[in-house]
Amino acid sequence: MLDKEGIAKRIAKEIKDGFYVNLGIGIPTLVANYIPEGMEVVLQSENGLLGIGPFPFAGEEDPDTINAGKQTITMLSGSAVFDSAMSFGMIRARKVNLTILGAMEVAENGDIASWKIPGKMVKGMGGAMDLVASAENIIVAMQHVNKAGESKLLAKCSLPLTGINCVKKIVTELAVLDVLPDGGFKLLERAPGVSVEQIRNSTAGRLIVDGEIPEMVV
């Protein structure tokens, strides 16, 4: 079973040299720490920045320089600032190669729910609806089951949707799965020490297990 850092580490392997990547709030933000040495990757922040640098040293925080999670950050050599319309312009125009974000639920047809629990929580969708509607390549980083032990990989989402038919890959504490174009969660890798049976028990949507499933190397 993976912890949050483990999920981030595994997702980092999906990043290719030269990619422009948008990292959502939460686990996706951690992915930045595991980009392989020597690989040149530019991180996009949808408030209007390409080239997110590390968090600042204490005392060097700049209130004018934040990421989409409102955290203080730094810039890098080659960073570029722009307004939020251009930021979503480049997202819609598919210039961003990979989007990694969290979710409350994912359905076997690639639908995603992440922004609202009716009557309970209404934080808003922020940039998530724009990202999932536009990105060619979306990876969801999430827990396989919620705190009540219920699967978050469903036949159909129960919460209000963020986007439809868009999620391509999911990395959880238990597994790596592809969402097939025709529907269904295709199991690709098991987390260390996790059995296919455990994954099956934690997946409410249609799980497709084809042959031997390797344990992931993190």
Add this chain to the structure above:
Amino acid sequence: MLDKEGIAKRIAKEIKDGFYVNLGIGIPTLVANYIPEGMEVVLQSENGLLGIGPFPFAGEEDPDTINAGKQTITMLSGSAVFDSAMSFGMIRARKVNLTILGAMEVAENGDIASWKIPGKMVKGMGGAMDLVASAENIIVAMQHVNKAGESKLLAKCSLPLTGINCVKKIVTELAVLDVLPDGGFKLLERAPGVSVEQIRNSTAGRLIVDGEIPEMVV
């Protein structure tokens, strides 16, 4: 009768302090020379500049700094450069207070033709169609009659249109006229030494003469 400089001088009187003004190629460009002292006016160039300055001194021409007529110009204190999409953005959003441009024909309903003579001349419309479709306040600077002696103020344009129902005022070598909302050229002023009769003979469209017509003060 006015010469080109006279037409430009008369039009300059229509400019108010604090106006942002777009000047077309030809006579309109000359208007810049007659803006009253002490009046603050910003000239827009649709290639992407606010704050057109005077032509440069010989030897100081900058190939990167031109107006919409491709002439070398200078900038002023407070000038701002932007791309052509923003330039037409501010035109469409009616941030430009006054547009002054030339025409081949104007009709009594405010239609204007200025960009094409079928089979003979096809230079293109440049920014003229955007300007006339968006500007709240359009003054046309033109000759009352063409070289063949035919009126250019018509009941209906014969050439391909640049825009419809848009011209508000016309200044020619003979007269100042308003285009009325319900149609018709309302004579406001005569050029020095020009009679109402002369203007009537040179106007093919419906001319409205109401009472005594003053001679213009240039």
Add this chain to the structure above:
Amino acid sequence: MNKVVSNADEAIKDIEDGMTLMLGGFGLCGLPEKCIAALVRKNVKGLTCISNNAGVDDFGIGLMLKKRQVKKMISSYVGENAEFERQLLSGELEVELIPQGTLATRCMAAGYGMPAIFTPAGIGTEVAEGKEIRNFNGKDYLMELAFEADFAIVKAWKGDTMGNLVYRSTARNFNPLMAMAGKITIAEVEELVEPGELDPDHIHTPGIYVHRIFKGFDYEKRIEQRTVR
């Protein structure tokens, strides 16, 4: 062409009950904090506020929410604000949540004189309800209308007396978009300079879009999520 007013109170003096305002900033970054303080002082009510976020309990638009000055919020993300959530769940506050890119682009559309734009954001979700859907090249898009706002209130780093503005770092965010979109645009700046002191090639908002400008003093620039290595 001198657009300078003396302070925030003078800048907002004709903002009246029931008007629609755009307020720049992303979270608390690049927030027009002087004008917000003046709006709280003036106690103008029944406002519709278009702003990406709603501030926190005791800063930004949160201060206006606390005084019940806001009738309706149009935002993309409104977490981090307990009073907001209370008013929303109790029905005291009307809230329209829209995708962040849609919000940004509807501002830009207003400033560019484009009555509507097309975006795929929200297709298949409740955001699409009641909106026109249109297919281009096999992909569905929502038609979203340009915003209309009586006033846009933005914060820039530097500005000149003709209204030309320059923003600093990610404090740019929605500010240049909203600056273009107001019927009247008010800019508050940290440094007010004479025309000619800003490089024409580096101006983010040309002065034609700005109607009033003033220098704000002693910016707090509060940090929402102080995060260090």
Add this chain to the structure above:
Amino acid sequence: MNKVVSNADEAIKDIEDGMTLMLGGFGLCGLPEKCIAALVRKNVKGLTCISNNAGVDDFGIGLMLKKRQVKKMISSYVGENAEFERQLLSGELEVELIPQGTLATRCMAAGYGMPAIFTPAGIGTEVAEGKEIRNFNGKDYLMELAFEADFAIVKAWKGDTMGNLVYRSTARNFNPLMAMAGKITIAEVEELVEPGELDPDHIHTPGIYVHRIFKGFDYEKRIEQRTVR
């Protein structure tokens, strides 16, 4: 992330007959003259060129017209070019004339992932023929589609190896719009610098839009209408 190619010939090596190109510049100002020279050398044919103007007889796109490399021009203004006018009137050259703001905005739409925009330019004229007209708030607008171009070729003043670009003065014009709009974007620059040398707040085209960049030598930067006091 190093996008540097050695010269114009390498930058355009995979541009093929029949492709659609966007070419930056307004008149001869801000023209990608090195890439145009390379296209003439390569003698690629049957091109569709989207460019505000068509150059003059012996400079800019005029050089490509002379060699009959252009099948179709999409422009807003094509005066000052006798060979162009001859090919047009004889029917050798296909020409689509569109309003300048429409041209600029259709480029921007492509770069912003917006399939179409609305503009009043051309309503009631032959430009509107065959296009959808739509009324918003009592005013008619044409729906105009985003451009699609195989390559966008732009000229900037400075660029870094990651593709970030800065333009100088009115040589900016269409360049940043087209830079966003190409499937592949080539930038030629007067000065090529290392990442970090350009101020992040002053970058006009973020590198994400640029695929290839090179330094051009000995720019001619011809002046079309030299005018002095």
